[in-house]
Amino acid sequence: MPETTVFELIGISKSYRNGRKERPVLTDITFNISQGDSLALVGESGSGKTTLAQILCGLTEPSSGSIAFKGEQPNLAKAVRGEVQLILQDPKDSFDPRWSIGRSILEPLIQNHTKEEGEKVLLEGLQQVGLPFEIHSRFPRQLSGGQLQRASIARALVTNPEVVVADEPLTSLDLISKAQIVELLYYNVVAKGSTLVLVSHDLGAVRSLTKHIAVLWKGRLVEYGDTDKVFEDPTHHYTKRLLKASLLGPQS
Numbered sequence: 001m002p003e004t005t006v007f008e009l010i011g012i013s014k015s016y017r018n019g020r021k022e023r024p025v026l027t028d029i030t031f032n033i034s035q036g037d038s039l040a041l042v043g044e045s046g047s048g049k050t051t052l053a054q055i056l057c058g059l060t061e062p063s064s065g066s067i068a069f070k071g072e073q074p075n076l077a078k079a080v081r082g083e084v085q086l087i088l089q090d091p092k093d094s095f096d097p098r099w100s101i102g103r104s105i106l107e108p109l110i111q112n113h114t115k116e117e118g119e120k121v122l123l124e125g126l127q128q129v130g131l132p133f134e135i136h137s138r139f140p141r142q143l144s145g146g147q148l149q150r151a152s153i154a155r156a157l158v159t160n161p162e163v164v165v166a167d168e169p170l171t172s173l174d175l176i177s178k179a180q181i182v183e184l185l186y187y188n189v190v191a192k193g194s195t196l197v198l199v200s201h202d203l204g205a206v207r208s209l210t211k212h213i214a215v216l217w218k219g220r221l222v223e224y225g226d227t228d229k230v231f232e233d234p235t236h237h238y239t240k241r242l243l244k245a246s247l248l249g250p251q252s
């Protein structure tokens with residue numbers, strides 16, 4: 001079966017203006033993401049991972065180059081709406097502190113639903129991420145970091161997104177919560193055939209969740225390939241350094 005391309009990025013560059021100077025953050029990024037793929041975006045702090053994740057979600061416009069979502073190029077923001085969901089590093093940032101968890105989870109479902117339909121969506125959504133239904137009436141401050149991150153994943157999943165972009169979803173969690181979130185992303189996104197883009201410093205999670213890996217270094221794509229192959233035989237000096245430091249890659 002031919003692979004369907006979800007995202008096609010050609011020569012994407014992004015720079016920010018700092019006074020009179022343009023500072024490049026991403027330079028000439030070209031790659032595709034196929035439907036059902038799981039792609040890790042790795043790179044040191046400031047290498048442009050979040051900027052690229054935001055471009056995929058239609059939240060930031062590239063300065064040049066083109067990006068198409070399922071063949072649609074103009075108005076990416078409109079094309080990806082509802083179909084691409086972003087999960088943030090700190091789940092506190094994705095919940096309004098004045099809203100109950102239930103209200104926040106239902107909010108992206110813009111279509112009108114009855115109270116009963118809403119409850120059904122909530123029940124299923126919370127169940128999917130292993131949270132008890134009672135949590136829907138609590139407020140963000142009444143949940144632990146791990147519970148809140150699960151709720152933010154439920155919020156992304158209830159819309160049945162085609163693509164989930166998770167920007168360092170594990171960073172603010174303890175080891176057990178991390179393992180649970182990795183499992184959740186596996187069963188609810190990867191195993192279901194949806195597309196996952198995972199920004200993470202956690203190379204263990206990258207290895208267990210993703211088929212492909214893209215390595216950014218100073219805003220450039222310096223390595224792209226099968227995750228297993230790159231872990232076994234990295235080519236760029238930054239990737240080699242990264243893997244050595246993590247003790248997961250080749251030790252020589």
Ligand SMILES: Nc1ncnc2c1ncn2[C@@H]1O[C@H](COP(=O)(O)OP(=O)(O)OP(=O)(O)O)[C@@H](O)[C@H]1O
Binds near residue numbers: 044047048
């Ligand atoms: N809105 C903005 N205005 C100006 N500069 C920005 C803006 N957003 C990001 N940058 C700069 O772009 C560069 C890349 O930032 P980005 O957040 O994409 O990196 P990152 O790889 O996600 O880093 P981290 O691992 O720390 O999250 C950084 O130097 C950052 O300061």
Ligand SMILES: [Mg+2]
Binds near residue numbers: 049050051
């Ligand atoms: Mg970032």
